[in-house]
Amino acid sequence: MQTNPPYTEIIDIRGSKVLQMIDPNDNSRTRYQYLARHPNLLYRRQLPAVEHGDVWRGEAHPRPWEQSAPRDVPTTGPVRDYIDWASLAYCEVNMVECIGGPVLGPDGKPTFTEDEQNYGGDGPEPVRIYPMLPVQTHEYWPSVTSVACPCGDPNGWVAWAEAGWVPGYRICTKCGQHFMASGDASDPSLTELIGRKD
Numbered sequence: 322m323q324t325n326p327p328y329t330e331i332i333d334i335r336g337s338k339v340l341q342m343i344d345p346n347d348n349s350r351t352r353y354q355y356l357a358r359h360p361n362l363l364y365r366r367q368l369p370a371v372e373h374g375d376v377w378r379g380e381a382h383p384r385p386w387e388q389s390a391p392r393d394v395p396t397t398g399p400v401r402d403y404i405d406w407a408s409l410a411y412c413e414v415n416m417v418e419c420i421g422g423p424v425l426g427p428d429g430k431p432t433f434t435e436d437e438q439n440y441g442g443d444g445p446e447p448v449r450i451y452p453m454l455p456v457q458t459h460e461y462w463p464s465v466t467s468v469a470c471p472c473g474d475p476n477g478w479v480a481w482a483e484a485g486w487v488p489g490y491r492i493c494t495k496c497g498q499h500f501m502a503s504g505d506a507s508d509p510s511l512t513e514l515i516g517r518k519d
């Protein structure tokens with residue numbers, strides 16, 4: 322006899338604590354996942370059963386996270402409990418979250434294109450442009466902020482670093498590489514400023 326997966330479970334996705342719910346009455350075992358970024362900022366997505374992977378049949382990529390409208394953020398129940406827990410936990414770990422990351426090629430490594438761009442005003446500098454997974458369909462910043470770094474270090478996440486720099490500036494917390502956020506919500510990317518590293 323097959324054992325039922327737990328109804329609710331906290332799972333770790335790239336350092337983010339995600340609430341996963343599988344309705345025991347639903348034979349398809351669809352996974353409902355929730356990610357709280359702030360007490361009133363909740364993302365959710367629906368994935369097929371574990372044995373079918375993260376991509377729905379007939380679709381090319383996993384569906385991105387969708388932000389719940391404020392009226393849809395539960396005020397009671399397991400999702401609310403998770404949000405309250407996550408809000409406390411995030412305070413302790415300084416809001417570390419990491420649900421996005423670079424688009425991986427068939428070899429499992431991040432894909433990129435090379436270019437030269439003039440970001441600092443001192444003439445063109447070599448850059449690598451990494452396409453990033455669209456975390457959300459209508460907002461851009463969650464796909465290029467607090468996401469997994471192309472360096473691949475499990476503790477490397479691309480952090481907001483606009484203080485003292487310019488809008489869109491990001492620096493990896495592990496490898497120290499500098500990036501500029503680029504693209505848009507449906508096609509986000511990070512431009513690596515190859516010559517700039519902490």
Ligand SMILES: [Zn+2]
Pocket residue numbers: 470471472473474477478493494495496497498
């Ligand atoms: Zn890095």
